[in-house]
Amino acid sequence: MSATMIFVNLPVKDLDASKAFWAKLGYSCNPQFTDDTAACLVISDTIYAMLLTEPRFKEFTHKAIADTSTTTEALLCLSAESREKVDELVDAALAAGAAEPRAAQDHGFMYGRAFEDLEGHTWEIMWMDPAAVQG
Template sequence: MSQPQMIFVNLSVKDLDATKAFWEKLGYSTNPQFTDENAACLVISDTIFAMLLTEAHFKTFATKPIADASATTEVMVALSADSREKVDEIVDAALAAGGTEPRPAMDMGFMYGRAFEDLDHHVWEFVWMDPAAVQG
């Protein structure tokens, strides 16, 4: 039996300590085995991770300039949530921790989502979908 596929989203950050503190305020942790002064492995789930890399360290992997996410859309990472309330809980915590909300909530009844920009302006979306709507 094969292992579940994993994802490691690599993101450049200006201040690694501030970024780790931001995510801790949202209830997330880092894996100390893959965290040092250059990078932090943010654990989102058993199979989803974000490698938060200092700009200098990120440049050792990148072959193109680092995008200025405050001026251009670099990526939008969308994650599922267990409920509408969980979507609000996470985004409200992000806003309280210094994030910004780039647009109003999306409410289609069977699907609800909100987004925030983290301290480096990376866009994170949290979405809940009614399980009955997903099956039908």
Template sequence: MYQQMIFVNLAVNDVDASKKFFTELGYTINPQFSTDDCACVVISDTIVAMMLSKQRYADFTKKEIADPTTTSEVLLCLSAESRAKVDELVDKALAAGGTGTEEAMDQGFMYGRSFDDLDGHTWEVMWMDPAAVQG
């Protein structure tokens, strides 16, 4: 069966700093699809984040590039396998220079936290009790 992938393209100020940030979170960089102006961050087998210099990003759009420190262009949400994994990933992001954005959201069956990366893109990390999803 074909597994559809998602490639999230984000404009960044410093490609090398983004590479360092996301590797500190435990992700890998695919060198085959990375250049001086683009980092291919492998999040999973089906999720890839392309960190593009603003100049490279502009090659793909005629629209003004949003400043994620002052506007919200997208909310990126990643699932986690447990509450502890939510905390682990967000804590790594904060230690690597990210910024906490909200208090933890805890509804018992669902738990999440979020952070802004070095460029201000907001990443949410969520865990949901599988039994609650099935029920």
């Protein structure tokens, strides 16, 4: 059985700025699924974010697009291989123009930080001690 893939669809106001932001964090877009209305952000072999211009996003829903300056549409969480990698990614996001919505959360066996990307989508980056998960 192959691994399940996830494609998170996110509306963006400025596709070029969003692509540039994620490139500064070391991510790329799959050109096969990228055009002037959408970009397929490759997060891993099984995780993708479809960055869709707002008009393109509206083709998939009859609901209003969330105003991320006043509402939270979702909390997107990615794992990191270490506490240091959490800090590296969030610090790179901040340097690329992201905002940090809250202080780091350190529970000893689990450490996490968050950033809001240029469009206001909240990304949680967390590390968990593998020994704590096992038992």
